[in-house]
Amino acid sequence: MKRKLKMGMVGGGSDAFIGAIHRNAAFMDNLIELVCGCFSVNPEISRSSGREYFLPDNRIYTTYQEMFEKEMLLPEEERMDFVTIVTPNKWHFEPAMMALERGFHVVIDKPMTFSLEEAKILQKKVEETGLVLALTHVYSGYPAVKEAKARIAEGKIGKLRRVYVEYTQGWLSKRIEMLGGNNAGWRTDPARTGKAGTMGDVGTHAWHLAEYITGLKVEEVCADLRTFVEGRPVDDDGAALLRFENGVAGVLMATQIATGEANNIRIRVYGEKGGMEWRQMDPNRLILRWEDRPTEELYMGSNEYMSDLALWNTRIPSGHPEGFIEAFANIYRNFVLTVLAKKRGEAPDYKILDFPTVADGVRGMQFIETIIASGNDHCNKWCKWIE
16 A cells, blocks of 8 residues: 555544643554544534544544444445544444454454453454554553563563552542533542552553563453442452462552552562563663662663564654653554554564453453453452353
């Protein structure tokens, strides 16, 4: 193809935080252009947002159903190639299914769906159509995380023993959802976010980061979930013991009531030979700890000691921090290159295929089901992974 891939959006209007993040990330590699969208359930906001994004009026839609039907009728060179879905969880499944049924690839925010049942239906549709679905578990897109994954896979810290992963925020320390005008409303409403609050919103990120870096799957969970803010109908804090494959033990903590915390994501992995640590608020540094030699600090950039996987996802020289939007952009780039390879009938390189897919989305919903089941069972705490 001698053109950019054409993107449509469901959600992501000018009144939304995450829509701008997706657009900035998508445009970073000059492989994507925005051609259409239904940017809000409010028709006026959708229209004003589309005009703000310099779209013609006939490509700004007031419902996603209208968008898919009308885009299908356009010539291939004009219609969208894929859709990005950035809506509350309740409205992930239907537009994703409609897109796949009409031949459009999909990028979707996590958690992938409102329920595990929906996730499995979506996975089946992806398999039937052969289309590409990318899930934006953004923290897997950081170069230092890629480096950690590669070194663990190579056995650099030996046989794994223990994982500690945490995602601490404090923005929901008070019941700000009652004030309106913020993203707390739908995130704390089980009718829109699903049965999990904090564990669905940020706990899924912590779980995915642990499985991604270690390459191991969680098999059992023992959880303690809490709701500290009075009147809130979903969890706003929790912790869990994890049992991974190969006898590896883990601890996961996710909270949004840690007063004063911003977005403190941290993972530590320990093996027989050493350990490693990464923090999202210090994203370019990977710490390696050893029993018999000094601690090492690796800084990301175009450095010879970095793995091919990390270098592929590195954009700027050492000393220039790569962060949140660049990590999103890595997911978008790998997604687009995979779509283009499929169009050419080629097999994508393993580095290109390294982005979260529908399979991660299903496991994410299984994580939510499992941790909620364990958290609600105050006697028999250990729950096997719910399939």
